[in-house]
Amino acid sequence: MNTADNPIRVAVICDNETLRQQIQSALESQSEFHYLDTFGVSERLIRDLRAVYPEVILTDFKVGGEPTLDLIDDLQLQFPEARIVSILPNQDPILAQQVMLAGAQAFIVQPFTQINLQSTVRRVHDLRIRHVTTRSGPERLAEATRPVKIISVFSPRGGTGCSTVATNLALAMYAATNKRVLLFEGKLFFGHLDVLLNIRAQNNLADLLPHVSNIDESLVRDVISIHSSGLQVLTGPSNLQVAQGIRPDDFYSLLMGVQKLFDYVVIDVGSQLSDNSVTLMDSSDKILLVITPDLAAIRDATRFLQLSRTLGYNQDKLMVILNRAGIIGGVESKEIETVMRHSLDAQIPEDGPNSLRSLNRGIPIIMRDSRNPISKAIRKLSDTILSLQVMESAYGGASSLVPSDQSNRDALMASSHFG
Secondary structure, X not given: OOOOOOOEEEEEEOOOHHHHHHHHHHHHOOOOEEEEEEEOOOOOHHHHHHHHOOOEEEEEOEEOOEEOHHHHHHHHHHOOOOEEEEEEOOOOHHHHHHHHHHOOOEEEEOOOOHHHHHHHHHHHHHHHHHHHHHHOOHHHOOEEEEEOOEEEEEOOOOOOOHHHHHHHHHHHHHHHHOOOEXXXXXXXXXXXXXHHHOOOOOOOHHHOHHHHHHOOHHHHHHHOEEOOOOOEEEOOOOOHHHHHOOXXXXXXXXXXXXXXXXXXXXXXXXXXXXXXHHHHHHOOOEEEEEEOOOHHHHHHXXXXXXXXXXXXXXXXXXXXXXXXXXXXXOOOHHHHHHHHOOOOOEEEEOOHHHXXXXXXXXXXXXXXXXXXXXXXXXXXXXXXXHOOEEEEEOOOOEOOOOOOOHHXXXXXXXXXXOX
């Protein structure tokens, strides 16, 4: 983590005085940042930047009335160890693609808040440190493998079935291994795990938050709910005011505390892209990106895949899961793979009536009808995940997967705009 003794050195390239003041105010409000100066485009620009040695360069999309795409390309060549963030005037995905192809590592869209800007700078700086550390000597990064442990189930579009997939997957993993499996409700607002499993949770994850620095087995045992199958469940807060007050740091500490007591953790992240949901995904070994065969879901998932690459997610970390495959009128699987430029790692077939009956009765379909095609697809997905390994460095932690400090847990949404 950066401190006042070792602040992140940030240079700004823009000629908009209002924007300059906003950036300067945001950076100077936190001691972890060192605002170097604001520069215009001139023949002396590269020389001036070399004199201040920036670690992060913020550049407006247009300076002097001209796009800065060529400038970004030149900056990437001249300052390969720096990280470039482009400030876009709107949420146009074409502009985002242009700046990323030019060499920017992230972008932020106007209007943005101080928190958005600070989070983005922290994030790209952390990726810079990872890059420099990795390049300093691959031979020093002795690696070992370990089984996948933390799995997040997420979709940028609501209604794709994240909760159903997470619940049935956790049950399948528990049945296959008979090990300690925790179903973790990452949706702080309007979670449904208690409905899907027909359980009445006496306590929830909010009860653990005051004890995140000292979580032990007896404490967790008092808070989790035990499903009739034996699956252990940690539900989300029932009080919306409590949910609003949960910070990413606390959420991260909570997850790190409870995961030590389980062999596997399956997280229902849902579809809300926030600081907290990104904290969970950052901390996961695998992210199951759930989509349905409709254009809106495919488009949003494609955007998420593109943006995840700029934020340090190894593509091996993401698995695309097609839910409701084969539904009448849906987009064909081959077309989805072509559009997304990503293979489908699993397909869960459509069976609306049985799925609805399972939901209304609080009996997951994998328990209600083990021979149902959905159940078979879920068990196949479970077997695949249980067979996977992740690389773990000798220094501890999954390589490029589990965050090691605050900046790794900052919001993905600072650079993500789905419109």
